Amino acid sequence: xxxxxxxxxxxxxxxxxxxxxxxxxxxxxxxxxxxxxxxxxxxxxxxxxxxxxxxxxxxxxxxxxxxxxxxxxxxxxxxxxxxxxxxxxxxxxxxxxxxxxxxxxxxxxxxxxxxxxxxxxxxxxxxxxxxxxxxxxxxxxxxxxxxxxxxxxxxxxxxxxxxxxxxxxxxxxxxxxxxxxxxxxxxxxxxxxxxxxxxxxxxxxxxxxxxxxxxxxxxxxxxxxxxxxxxxxxxxxxxxxxxxxxxxxxxxxxxxxxxxxxxxxxxxxxxxxxxxxxxxxxxxxxxxxxxxxxxxxxxxxxxxxxxxxxxxxxxxxxxxxxxxxxxxxxxxxxxxxxxxxxxxxxxxxxxxxxxxxxxxxxxxxxxxxxxxxxxxxxxxxxxxxxxxxxxxxxxxxxxxxxxxxxxxxxxxxxxxxxxxxxxxxxxxxxxxxxxxxxxxxxxxxxxxxxxxxxxxxxxxxxxxxxxxxxxxxxxxxxxxxxxxxxxxxxxxxxxxxxxxxxxxxxxxxxxxxxxxxxxxxxxxxxxxxxx
Amino acid sequence: xxxxxxxxxxxxxxxxxxxxxxxxxxxxxxxxxxxxxxxxxxxxxxxxxxxxxxxxxxxxxxxxxxxxxxxxxxxxxxxxxxxxxxxxxxxxxxxxxxxxxxxxxxxxxxxxxxxxxxxxxxxxxxxxxxxxxxxxxxxxxxxxxxxxxxxxxxxxxxxxxxxxxxxxxxxxx
Numbered sequence: 001x002x003x004x005x006x007x008x009x010x011x012x013x014x015x016x017x018x019x020x021x022x023x024x025x026x027x028x029x030x031x032x033x034x035x036x037x038x039x040x041x042x043x044x045x046x047x048x049x050x051x052x053x054x055x056x057x058x059x060x061x062x063x064x065x066x067x068x069x070x071x072x073x074x075x076x077x078x079x080x081x082x083x084x085x086x087x088x089x090x091x092x093x094x095x096x097x098x099x100x101x102x103x104x105x106x107x108x109x110x111x112x113x114x115x116x117x118x119x120x121x122x123x124x125x126x127x128x129x130x131x132x133x134x135x136x137x138x139x140x141x142x143x144x145x146x147x148x149x150x151x152x153x154x155x156x157x158x159x160x161x162x163x164x165x166x167x168x169x170x171x172x173x174x175x176x177x178x179x180x181x182x183x184x185x186x187x188x189x190x191x192x193x194x195x196x197x198x199x200x201x202x203x204x205x206x207x208x209x210x211x212x213x214x215x216x217x218x219x220x221x222x223x224x225x226x227x228x229x230x231x232x233x234x235x236x237x238x239x240x241x242x243x244x245x246x247x248x249x250x251x252x253x254x255x256x257x258x259x260x261x262x263x264x265x266x267x268x269x270x271x272x273x274x275x276x277x278x279x280x281x282x283x284x285x286x287x288x289x290x291x292x293x294x295x296x297x298x299x300x301x302x303x304x305x306x307x308x309x310x311x312x313x314x315x316x317x318x319x320x321x322x323x324x325x326x327x328x329x330x331x332x333x334x335x336x337x338x339x340x341x342x343x344x345x346x347x348x349x350x351x352x353x354x355x356x357x358x359x360x361x362x363x364x365x366x367x368x369x370x371x372x373x374x375x376x377x378x379x380x381x382x383x384x385x386x387x388x389x390x391x392x393x394x395x396x397x398x399x400x401x402x403x404x405x406x407x408x409x410x411x412x413x414x415x416x417x418x419x420x421x422x423x424x425x426x427x428x429x430x431x432x433x434x435x436x437x438x439x440x441x442x443x444x445x446x447x448x449x450x451x452x453x454x455x456x457x458x459x460x461x462x463x464x465x466x467x468x469x470x471x472x473x474x475x476x477x478x479x480x481x482x483x484x485x486x487x488x489x490x491x492x493x494x495x496x497x498x499x500x501x502x503x504x505x506x507x508x509x510x511x512x513x514x515x516x517x518x519x520x521x522x523x524x525x526x527x528x529x530x531x
Numbered sequence: 532x533x534x535x536x537x538x539x540x541x542x543x544x545x546x547x548x549x550x551x552x553x554x555x556x557x558x559x560x561x562x563x564x565x566x567x568x569x570x571x572x573x574x575x576x577x578x579x580x581x582x583x584x585x586x587x588x589x590x591x592x593x594x595x596x597x598x599x600x601x602x603x604x605x606x607x608x609x610x611x612x613x614x615x616x617x618x619x620x621x622x623x624x625x626x627x628x629x630x631x632x633x634x635x636x637x638x639x640x641x642x643x644x645x646x647x648x649x650x651x652x653x654x655x656x657x658x659x660x661x662x663x664x665x666x667x668x669x670x671x672x673x674x675x676x677x678x679x680x681x682x683x684x685x686x687x688x689x690x691x692x693x694x695x696x697x698x699x700x701x702x703x704x
Contacts, residue, residue: 167640
């Protein structure tokens with residue numbers, strides 16, 4: 001038995017939970033217990049997977065007895081198990097927060113009987129996307145999580161949510177269609193959709209065909225990951241959803257897109273054919289995103305723009321296709337999932353205490369609720385990359401890798417990265433100054449709640465507790481940055497080497513093609529998978 | 532691999548109509564466009580399976596090349612189910628839009644419009660003398676460039692306000 005034979009449980013458990021909670025929709029207490037319990041169990045399982053992969057290396061499992069080039073495989077390597085653990089920690093914290101909110105509001109805000117099953121389906125989709133070793137199954141994973149996210153986005157069916165939901169659904173469907181077209185073309189060109197098998201067979205294609213397929217996949221994933229020219233939909237749609245939903249979307253959904261981009265770049269199309277355009281796009285994502293953030297007066301919208309902006313850092317790390325760059329990108333993804341989610345959760349708390357998330361209506365929160373100020377301050381500084389925090393370490397890793405590469409474009413990106421970091425600090429400082437530091441009377445349209453210093457019960461303990469737990473987890477990423485960077489480095493090495501991945505799926509006798517030269521194919525290795 | 536030309540033509544027409552329709556502002560047309568795109572893609576997947584062959588049931592003595600490729604059909608089946616679910620959801624959203632606003636058009640984001648209309652001058656950020664926005668009035672007194680600032684008189688009994696006047700950069704930003 002290898003480690004991966006339990007991996008499908010990471011998908012099955014949440015789906016089972018969804019079925020159970022759907023059946024229990026008349027009993028909120030049982031629903032909460034089941035969904036939190038099963039998600040905690042999934043988290044434990046994924047921690048075990050991470051530990052197992054850490055000691056024994058990449059392993060894979062074939063589903064339904066169909067052998068690799070034909071059937072669906074699930075592959076657990078260090079990168080995917082790290083993503084699983086971080087995403088489960090985040091989704092568990094958000095689930096606890098959401099149940100806290102549901103209990104506090106008497107479930108008025110959202111029909112909670114729908115929330116739990118949908119949320120668990122979303123988690124299952126995310127796990128499936130991280131685990132799968134099959135391109136079409138990746139599409140299915142995306143569709144599972146997207147369909148769940150459509151429902152969560154329009155929860156309650158109010159006017160603004162429906163409006164935002166339309167944009168979101170249409171853009172997502174178009175990107176899915178693009179992805180499906182890319183899959184069809186890849187199947188037409190190579191006759192396989194198992195990713196390990198593709199890694200072997202794509203190398204034999206004509207470079208022009210290969211580049212076409214490469215670009216199509218990157219565009220499809222770029223929409224999902226919100227990379228600059230394709231990021232327009234995100235700040236438009238995320239801020240209207242309920243706070244916990246926005247938080248989990250911001251943390252996980254774009255990162256699944258980034259994960260898919262990483263796999264495309266390292267496993268399917270290694271080499272540096274598209275590195276220059278990726279770097280340009282990364283620079284534009286960083287700078288345009290953060291300039292957008294500076295113009296906002298609503299905290300949720302501002303955070304959505306910083307989310308877009310910081311995707312640029314990950315694409316930058318990816319585009320360098322060096323071990324140091326990729327390791328920093330992996331570290332940055334783990335850091336950013338945690339920090340961005342905590343910030344959105346805190347914004348949900350701000351909205352409850354201050355009555356609004358608009359900076360024109362907020363003020364004096366530092367005095368009203370010092371705890372809230374602390375919860376905002378720590379992840380905010382972490383996001384901006386102030387030295388002791390993990391955001392700083394991730395950015396330093398990226399900048400070092402950029403300097404190591406040393407090309408003029410890489411140096412420009414390093415400068416752009418520093419600039420974006422400073423502008424993030426500026427944007428965050430504006431929120432801090434306005435919402436937390438100034439007197440409530442100085443706000444343009446102060447919310448009456450701000451004057452009510454005796455207001456109690458606005459911040460339920462469960463919500464504050466889960467937010468605090470996530471903030472502490474973010475700080476823990478800083479404290480344990482050493483092992484985490486080592487893990488990121490190992491996974492980057494494995495991803496760039498590809499041997500472990502391909503051998504684990506296709507058997508140890510499979511040929512691993514070298515990095516495809518621009519001139520064309522690298523030799524016969526068609527028989528790789530036939531066992 | 533031979534390809535059915537009719538299928539390809541139909542696919543092209545479906546893509547063209549689909550793309551035209553999703554560029555409309557009417558939600559119903561966008562939905563129809565998405566349905567056409569999904570079906571065009573199904574035809575594309577079908578085309579990657581190559582020519583029509585025997586049904587892929589194993590029978591002795593048949594050459595492996597005579598069978599049709601079953602995998603694209605499995606993919607199409609999955610993608611039909613997914614696009615069915617998404618279409619149903621979109622119909623729900625469109626109906627809800629109609630129930631809420633009595634219109635079928637995609638609406639603008641109000642906050643987006645508001646931010647776009649905001650002048651680049653911001654009363655608080657761009658003021659020459661920064662407004663006092665802090666909880667701590669001392670900092671406002673120390674706003675550097677007016678040594679005999681009357682603000683000191685506004686806050687009688689502020690300890691240490693005079694020496695602070697000579698300091699640089701005590702602005703409340």
